[in-house]
Every structure is written in structure tokens, then in C-alpha cells.
Amino acid sequence: MSTHIAGVGSTRYDAFPESSSRELFAEAAAEAFQDSGVAPADLDAVYVGNFVADLVEDQGHVGPLLADHVGAREAASISVESACASGGATFRQAVQAVESGAADAVLAGGVEQLSVADAEHVTDALANAADDVYENEQGLTFPGIYALLARQYMHTYGATREDLAAVSVKNHENAVENPLAQFRKAVPMDEVLASRPIATPLRLYDACPISDGASVAIVVGEAFAADHDLDTSVTVLGTGQSSDALALQDRAALDRLPAAERAAERAYADAGVEPDGVDVAEVHDCFTIAEVLALEALGFYERGEGTRGAVEGETAVDGSLPVNTSGGLIGKGHPVGATGVGQLVELTKQLEGRHPNQVDGAETALAHNVGGSGASTTVTVLGGV
Amino acid sequence: MPAWFDAFAEAVAADEQWYLTCGACGEGTLPPRTVCPDCGATDLSREPLDDRGTVVSFTEISVTVPKFHGETPYTVALVAFDAGVTLTGQLRDATAEDVAIGDRVALGVERREGETPVLTFRPA
Ligand SMILES: [Zn+2]
Numbered sequence: 001m002s003t004h005i006a007g008v009g010s011t012r013y014d015a016f017p018e019s020s021s022r023e024l025f026a027e028a029a030a031e032a033f034q035d036s037g038v039a040p041a042d043l044d045a046v047y048v049g050n051f052v053a054d055l056v057e058d059q060g061h062v063g064p065l066l067a068d069h070v071g072a073r074e075a076a077s078i079s080v081e082s083a084c085a086s087g088g089a090t091f092r093q094a095v096q097a098v099e100s101g102a103a104d105a106v107l108a109g110g111v112e113q114l115s116v117a118d119a120e121h122v123t124d125a126l127a128n129a130a131d132d133v134y135e136n137e138q139g140l141t142f143p144g145i146y147a148l149l150a151r152q153y154m155h156t157y158g159a160t161r162e163d164l165a166a167v168s169v170k171n172h173e174n175a176v177e178n179p180l181a182q183f184r185k186a187v188p189m190d191e192v193l194a195s196r197p198i199a200t201p202l203r204l205y206d207a208c209p210i211s212d213g214a215s216v217a218i219v220v221g222e223a224f225a226a227d228h229d230l231d232t233s234v235t236v237l238g239t240g241q242s243s244d245a246l247a248l249q250d251r252a253a254l255d256r257l258p259a260a261e262r263a264a265e266r267a268y269a270d271a272g273v274e275p276d277g278v279d280v281a282e283v284h285d286c287f288t289i290a291e292v293l294a295l296e297a298l299g300f301y302e303r304g305e306g307t308r309g310a311v312e313g314e315t316a317v318d319g320s321l322p323v324n325t326s327g328g329l330i331g332k333g334h335p336v337g338a339t340g341v342g343q344l345v346e347l348t349k350q351l352e353g354r355h356p357n358q359v360d361g362a363e364t365a366l367a368h369n370v371g372g373s374g375a376s377t378t379v380t381v382l383g384g385v
Numbered sequence: 386m387p388a389w390f391d392a393f394a395e396a397v398a399a400d401e402q403w404y405l406t407c408g409a410c411g412e413g414t415l416p417p418r419t420v421c422p423d424c425g426a427t428d429l430s431r432e433p434l435d436d437r438g439t440v441v442s443f444t445e446i447s448v449t450v451p452k453f454h455g456e457t458p459y460t461v462a463l464v465a466f467d468a469g470v471t472l473t474g475q476l477r478d479a480t481a482e483d484v485a486i487g488d489r490v491a492l493g494v495e496r497r498e499g500e501t502p503v504l505t506f507r508p509a
Binding site: 120123124127133134135136137138139140141143144147148149151152155196197198199200201202245247248249250254 | 387390414415422441442443444445446447448449450451452453456459461463470471472473474475481486500501503504
């Protein structure tokens with residue numbers, strides 16, 4: 001009994017100060033209904049990935065609110081909060097509901113609306129993903145956390161600022177062709193290196209932007225798909241999820257991400273796929289160092305070798321393992337709760353052969369979504385026909 | 386300003402800082418903990434924590450949250466203590482230019498009126 005993505009939809013990622021979570025979410029859902037042929041009344045459940053609507057929009061209880069706004073008022077609805085991994089965790093809950101037989105059709109969506117508040121308020125809200133007392137109250141910012149990882153990685157493996165900047169150059173370049181992306185302008189290496197420091201050794205262009213947006217995937221079981229004569233070209237082969245201590249100071253290591261390693265191990269085992277069987281991947285590059293650490297945690301590179309991906313062009317669209325063909329979080333944008341579902345939207349398009357940066361012959365795809373500095377991670381493996 | 390951290394900071398100020406050690410597996414952990422994060426045992430006991438530690442990583446912060454406006458740039462360091470615990474705090478009497486991974490530093494604390502105290506590290 002296999003589980004499928006029947007259809008996907010997504011808003012563009014950008015600043016939409018005149019919009020709201022309910023409008024963005026409904027826009028993405030309407031596209032997914034049309035793409036899938038599934039109607040709101042067919043849904044058993046609506047799961048919503050969201051991080052800070054309560055703090056930024058003063059709106060909690062977004063599960064039923066957004067179920068109502070997509071025409072599924074009576075469906076079982078919940079919101080799933082795992083910081084920046086909310087979207088990936090939401091999708092995994094939907095897959096598990098279908099796999100268990102508890103549901104036949106589930107809308108797994110994510111949304112974040114941040115531009116309605118001022119930047120400082122948003123930064124404060126997003127910092128809730130870290131340990132408040134041991135990290136935030138000590139003056140450690142979110143970029144600062146990744147800077148600590150970057151410094152330690154550079155120290156251990158001799159990686160350079162240029163090695164990290166190559167990730168930003170590649171992902172900005174990929175975003176140029178993606179109509180859903182926030183930044184559609186290439187950024188050369190010298191601009192990344194000269195951008196203003198935010199937390200040494202990281203600079204502004206090592207980081208993803210603050211974004212608004214929503215993404216939706218409709219997850220269905222095999223029998224439901226057959227009964228409704230749905231075109232389900234994308235199969236969920238496997239998922240994995242793991243956690244770690246919230247605070248960096250409580251982690252076993254700083255130059256690797258053990259939660260991602262465990263999540264990947266489970267997803268690969270579930271899918272029956274090895275890392276070298278993956279044709280295209282979307283990984284959580286909230287900062288350049290995060291993509292490097294992801295490539296190693298996912299088994300694509302040995303430890304200390306992850307910088308080779310962008311530097312040697314191996315993770316470029318025409319490379320041996322294209323990574324973040326969407327532009328990633330750095331180029332496409334990062335509407336926190338939507339990001340993990342947005343990755344699956346991009347990969348569904350890759351597997352269906354309709355991506356703006358299409359990878360030839362893509363049959364197996366992997367998504368990797370991280371919450372906080374690595375305290376929660378989901379990995380999803382998808383297969384095409 | 387949670388009471389547990391206030392008590393921890395007070396102990397640091399008096400140079401009587403402590404950590405928790407697990408009677409079952411021996412792992413060190415920081416308060417407050419009821420359950421050992423490594424093995425799940427609950428027989429945790431307080432042990433004195435030496436005030437010297439080693440810099441594991443550090444970053445100079447230029448863009449920060451409202452609470453620390455007017456204080457940038459400042460340097461945050463992760464410092465590992467021999468007992469097997471690591472603390473996050475701000476560097477004092479030195480800038481990011483003056484430190485390297487592996488340097489020894491001494492733990493201190495700054496009380497802030499109505500705010501959560503900030504742990505500090507000085508070259509040692
Ligand atoms: Zn123990």
C-alpha cells in the first residue's frame with residue numbers, strides 16, 4: 001500500500017505585507033486542489049505547518065482556521081510546530097496518517113506571514129527556536145548559532161570563506177529561473193564575500209532572507225487514488241525524523257548534525273534507497289554552512305568533504321547531484337513553516353519533468369528540513385515513475 | 386528571568402558554580418534537569434564546576450535582537466569545561482581578534498537590572 005502526492009501548489013516566496021496567512025494558504029491550496037483533482041470535501045485531515053503566527057499575526061489555532069479557509073471546515077485539523085522544520089514534520093504526519101490507514105486524503109500545507117511585523121519583532125519571534133535562557137538571553141543570535149558551527153567546521157577541516165560562499169553563489173544562480181523565488185538575481189562570489197558581516201565568519205549573503213509564503217501538498221493512499229482516478233506520478237518512498245538538544249552547548253558535536261544523520265538513516269532504510277540513488281535534492285540551507293553540513297549528514301559526502309559540492313560544481317543543476325535547484329532557502333526564500341512543504345513542491349515538479357531547472361532523468365528525490373540549529377530534522381525520499 | 390537561572394548565575398558570581406552528574410552513567414549536564422539526557426536515570430547530584438574552560442567556537446555578532454542593541458559588536462563563545470559540560474556566554478576583556486579555538490578562559494557573570502544575567506568569559 002503506497003502513499004502518493006496527488007498534487008501540489010505554492011505561492012511565490014517574497015514579502016507580501018498586504019496579505020495574511022489565510023490568504024497565502026488558500027492560494028497555495030487552490031492550486032493544489034486543481035493540480036490533484038482532489039476536492040476539499042474529500043479531505044480527511046488538514047495539517048498546517050506554522051511557526052510563529054501566534055507571535056507575529058496574533059493568531060494561534062491556525063489548524064482549523066486554515067482548514068476552514070480551504071473549504072474543509074469539518075476535516076480533522078491541527079497545526080504542527082517544529083520551528084523551521086514545521087513543514088517537513090507536517091508532511092511526515094500526513095504520510096503517517098495515510099500509511100496507518102487512519103486517513104485516505106490529507107492536505108499537508110505550511111505557511112508563514114512575517115512581513116506584517118517589523119523586522120526586530122520578527123527576529124525576536126524566530127529566535128524562539130533556540131534555547132531562550134542558555135542561548136538567546138546570552139546574546140547569541142540565530143545567525144550566531146550557525147556562525148559557531150561554521151567556525152568550528154572551518155577549524156576542523158580547513159574550509160575557507162570562499163568554500164562557503166560558493167553555496168550562496170550556486171543557490172542564487174538557481175533562483176534566477178524559478179518563478180516562485182524571492183531573489184531572481186545572480187550574486188557573484190566577490191559580492192558574497194564583501195557583504196556586511198552579521199556574525200563572523202558569516203555575512204549577509206551567507207544567510208537566507210525573511211519571507212512570506214505558503215506551500216501545499218495533497219497526500220493520498222493508493223486505493224483513494226484508484227477510486228478517484230487520480231494521476232499520482234509521485235510516490236513517497238520513505239520518511240525519517242529525529243531530534244537533538246535545542247542548545248548547541250548540549251550537543252555531542254559542532255561540526256556535524258547528528259539529528260540529520262539519524263533522520264536520513266531512517267528515511268533511506270524506509271525507502272530502500274542509498275545516498276547514491278538520489279538524483280536531485282532540496283536541503284535546508286538557511287546559511288551556507290548548513291548546506292555543507294547537510295550534504296555530509298545525508299551521506300552524499302564524507303565528513304569534511306561537503307564544500308566540494310558547490311566548489312567543484314557537483315551540486316550545480318548540471319552536476320552529478322543537483323542540490324537546491326529551486327534556489328534553496330538562500331535564493332528562493334524561507335517562509336519558515338512553509339519551507340519543508342515547498343521543498344516537496346519543487347521535487348514533485350522535478351519528478352514530473354516540469355521544473356524550471358529540470359534535472360534530466362530525475363527519478364528519485366530527497367528533501368531535508370531542519371528546525372532551529374539542528375534540534376529537529378525531517379528527511380523525505382520521493383520516487384517518480 | 387527564570388528563577389533557576391538566577392540561582393545558577395548567583396552561584397557563578399560567588400565562584401560556587403556547579404553542574405549535575407549522573408549517578409548511573411556519569412555524564413555531566415547543566416541545570417535544571419530531572420532526568421539524565423544520556424541514560425534516563427534520575428539520580429543526579431550536584432558537583433562543583435571549575436571556573437576554567439576551553440573555547441570551542443566563537444563569533445563576533447554585528448546584527449542582534451533589540452535586547453542587545455547598542456552593544457554590538459560583541460563576541461559570543463562556546464566554552465567546554467573539563468567536567469563535560471559546555472556554556473554559552475560573552476567574551477570580556479578581549480575581542481574576537483584576540484581569541485582562538487583552544488584558548489583557556491575563566492567563567493564569570495554580569496547581573497543586569499530586571500534582566501536575565503549574562504555569563505562572561507575572560508582570558509585566563
Ligand atoms: Zn545518565
